[in-house]
Amino acid sequence: MLWYAFLLYPFALLYDLVTRLRNWFFDLGWLKSTSSKIPSIVVGNLSVGGTGKTPMVEFLIRMQHKEYRVATLSRGYGRKTKGFLEAGPQVSPDQIGDEPFQIYQKFGQEISVFVGEDRVNALEKISLISDAPELIILDDAFQHRYVKGDLNILLTTYQKPFYSDFLLPMGRLRENRAGAKRADLIIVTKCPEDLGTPQKAKIKGLVATYSKANTPVLFSSISYGEPTPLDDSFSFSSKIILLTGLANDQPLIEYVSGNFELVEVMSYPDHHEYSEADFDRVRSTMKQHASQNPVVVTTEKDAVKVKSNAPKGFLEEIPIFVLAIEVKFSPADELALAQLINQKVYKKDNI
Template identity: 45%
Template sequence: MKLLRKILFPFIPIYYLVTWLRNKFYDLGWFSSKSYDIPVICVGNLSTGGTGKTPTTEYIIGLLKEKQYQLAILSRGYGRKTKGFVLADEHASAETIGDEPFQFYNKFKGHVSVAVDENRQHGIETLQLMKSPEVIVLDDAFQHRKVKAGFYVLLTAYGDLYSNDIVLPTGNLREPRAGAKRADCIVVTKCPTSLSSSEKEHITQQLRPLPHQSVYFSAISYSEYIYNGSDRFPLQHLIGKTITLVTGIANPKSLLDYLRSKSIDFEHLKFKDHHVFSTSEIDVLRQKEVILTTEKDYMRLQDSFDANTSLLYYLPITFQIDKSDAFDTEIISFISSF
């Protein structure tokens, strides 16, 4: 894959020009972009994935849920087997709405409306008709210029900053770095918890934020417990067992490092992000003693293991952000402006 990307290096100018022109046409109003009379918050990135959109989105959902806003989440529903607008209900699954929206639905069931639609304009307008939300959060829609959100949260991963990257097909950027100017705030995700003030300042200088853009730093931490849908057990419950770690996420490195730090021995079966497991792959996994996976992957695997929940577990994560009061205030102030 790395060799192929190097071979495709000559195509960078073409990709750059096409994406730059597209954005320029939107900026100039030659392509139409629709805004709405309710607060619309967009969480997204410039890169192709692995920046921590799901935990960041869940943090914002939790904040707004605590403030008792009538809230809706709209995603494209990557990897689903359906088309068009789908509103999550008791019949929802990863196949009908995608793994990340299904995770949102399970975690915030009864408090938040979760919908998917590849056409975000249609999705927003349908949600307004069906649910009349006070706030809509768009998941992974930074490049969806047909919708003009009121507030953009741009994510970039520590150690993989967009300021140090180039566009596809050789780099990982979906659009030129100049697209960052659309952000209202920038969150550097997946930071080590020991990140110093001087390093934060150095990273901020690399990102070169505009005067109106705040920069925040966030970290994820892993739970001391594993879950199987109905029960939880201490992570140490796994010690001495034959563990198969199954991941279908963009970058599992931090998870691997955490498990090793806890003296958990495991074999690692790595799949691509949002991987759809085949029948033969499920049959292989059913032969394992214990399977540990991420919460997102659990959304896609759980239906295949209902008969034996003691076989499949997931390890959840929590999201922490520095200057959380300032971040929360930015979000709430934006909503209060309507």
């Protein structure tokens, strides 16, 4: 917490009042929650970002798409369009948002990707499509209570768990910690791979302070892939200039520092729209460290914006490599997740 956070406490109290009233209206039925006609999984968090929603959505896609027709639905944060859209071959990040575009690029041949700020209306339209999806994954919809999912997954990071965070503007929570009671499953993301049983038990106890009784708590970590070039003419170098636009880039910085030689970090806010000035800064930084022959490494999400916004010739001039990430569970936790999906979403008793 920032040293001056106590000055923001009155504003956090006001924010808490507004969000509590909203949730109370939903609990009383004064605001209506509509169940999806399609079996659904809601993935979300209590904070303003950085919990790893997109990698978790991708994990669920990989887990389910070989057996079921899968679709994703999000509001398409940062897009320059409105209304209900389905991703297609001619779609751009400006039309659907960078994260849905990333998902479409990776899985568009195997699943359907939709965006719509009115998710109740969007779900109705999707249900009327011929060969409608058999599973829909709702990205960042935990607090979008107008839609009621079959399985509500709450993500929280190991580094900044919701139970030790505070409401905006003191902290990063979008609603009170008590919102965890709506979760059917809580996943602690970005955990160290060697997280021990005593540490997990302690975390589960702290989570249980706010969740409903017997809510399962699972633990996931991040697996990084090999850096791949945006332009195949470039060779990789272990000297890295890291370019990120994430809500929390600290785990990425730690990984790059531990596995490569980190020359410099160029850090931007989450969902940053890269501009001409940003690309000029990349050029300048590359020139500054030219004697070390570095390459630029960025995330899949940032690569979407870089490719879309880069000036002509930039991608052929600057060696940019993309570092993919995937979610990993222990075999026991992955089995528990699969069983819970079967029970809550498909109404099956076992796998």
